[in-house]
Amino acid sequence: MPQLCAAWGCTNRSTIENRSRGITFHRFPKNKELRRQWEVALRREGFSASESSVLCNEHFKPEDFDRTGQIVRIRDGAKPSIFSFPPHLQRVCFIVTGL
Template sequence: NPIWWKSIRVKCKYNSLLSFHTFPSDAEIRRKWLVAIRRDKFTVTPHTRVCSRHFNKDDVREPLSETGRRLLNKGAVPALFEWNNFTLPTSRPGVWERRERPSFVNYFV
């Protein structure tokens, strides 16, 4: 059964490419996270998570243990959001790319 968490802006489905991170206990870093995510009337609970897609690639460490958990580097702050023009590339080609087009040879035959 897949695990779903409502990430800060989008619903993210747990998979091998994404990781979900709890808010830091350090008050200063937590404050930076709250400023970065720009949510009004937002309450952090023990279940609140931020998806790894909101962090720079260099902030997320690949799993080094048998648990397979990705960890954040110390002091990492989420920085990638729609309001700062961050978008993920689409995972599948659009209709135009999927459409089979005849080759030029067929036009001249």
């Protein structure tokens, strides 16, 4: 069964074509705390990663990867941070100034 990226709006699937374009897929961490941080980063209400849930490399910074071996791996502690959220999922930041 082809893997589909779990990120909101991402249509990347694990196919030979995508693999040839350098797209890699990475399972959610087994560490419960880090796994929860990945789930929260997705901003998908009610989402809980399964054993087969994956994210593609397009949701990580280049420095989040270890490319020294034959297999591209996510560095320990790295969290996904690159997403294209629709307006209703964007975070609003307020700046509070002293009056």
